[in-house]
Amino acid sequence: MAVELHVNGVRHQLDVEAEMPLLWVLRDELGLTGTKFGCGVSSCGACTVHVDGTAERSCTLPVGDVDGAHITTIEGLGADEAHPVQIAWIEKQVPQCGYCQSGMIMAVAALLEENPSPSRAELDEAVTNICRCGSYQRIHEAVDGLTNV
Template structure:
């Protein structure tokens, strides 16, 4: 059974098991490997993509649940020039091992789309992705910088 959705601005139709997690459909059938597999139980956030604008953990999300949806992966963020979030990430030297970064950036992009000027509490409540390197203070500072960069245009 073919399942259709929009992926990074392009229509996609896949003929896979409807229960196959979206993460694996995107990685294996579409060749977009920027989104990572972490825990497999939707706890760590490495697999975060946007589903109709909402930061969603995709390692347990069956592809059939996104039929007709608009999906964005890390590959859609700053393809030509870095986004405000990516620039803030570099300014604050957030990445260390880097494994969680694609999911973290996707979560932050969604937060800033919803709340252009988030408080520390907003950040803590919305960004529940796990960073094993423990750069949470840098992440929070980078989110505030990204919000400012977005406001400045």
Template sequence: MAVSIKVNGTERRVEVDPETPLLWVLRDTLGLTGTKFGCGIAACGACTVHVDGAAIRSCVTPVEAVAGSEVTTIEGLSPDRGHAVQVAWIAEQVPQCGYCQSGMIMAAAALLSETPRPSDSEIDEAVTNICRCGTYARVRRAIHRAARA
């Protein structure tokens, strides 16, 4: 069955089971591998993308649920790593292994678009992604830095 979705500004028509999670459509069907698979149960946030500007966990979101919505992945966040969050991430040297970072960045970007100057507790509330390298302290610093930019 075909589903039409709009990803990073482009209309895409994909031939998949409509219940397929958006994550796997992005990764396996569209080749957008910046969005990561971590748990499959919306527990870790590695798969975070924006749907109409809000951060969602794509591993549990059926592709049919986002038909007609604007999906933005890490690849579409900026053409040149120029988004304030990416700039702050580089300045704070946040990533280690890097695997969770696309999801972290998408969660942070969604938070800042909603709450331009988040408090620490607002960051705690919004960024619940898991990082096994323990980059959390730098993530927090980078979000504050991006907020000031």
């Protein structure tokens, strides 16, 4: 089907299967590889992007369901100037292998947009992304730093 997406402010018209997950449209059709494949079942969150401002796991989200939507990926988050979450991530040296961090940063950025000072419990409940390197301690610290500002 013909799909129109606004990705990081750029309009794309595509002819793809409606059921193709947004993740693979971004990665294989648009070449935006910052968004990662981790599990394919919406469990790990490595594929998190913003769809009309809301954090969504793109690996199971059919592109047909987001026709006309405004999508922000990690490449678009700090395109003009680095996003505060990205700055905090560098300052606290959060990433290790870094593979989960695109999704992690997108999930945290969306949460802070909605709730600028989440409690620890609110953060833990909202951001259920998996990091196998165990950067959780630094994520907690980085978000604490952002919410205390």
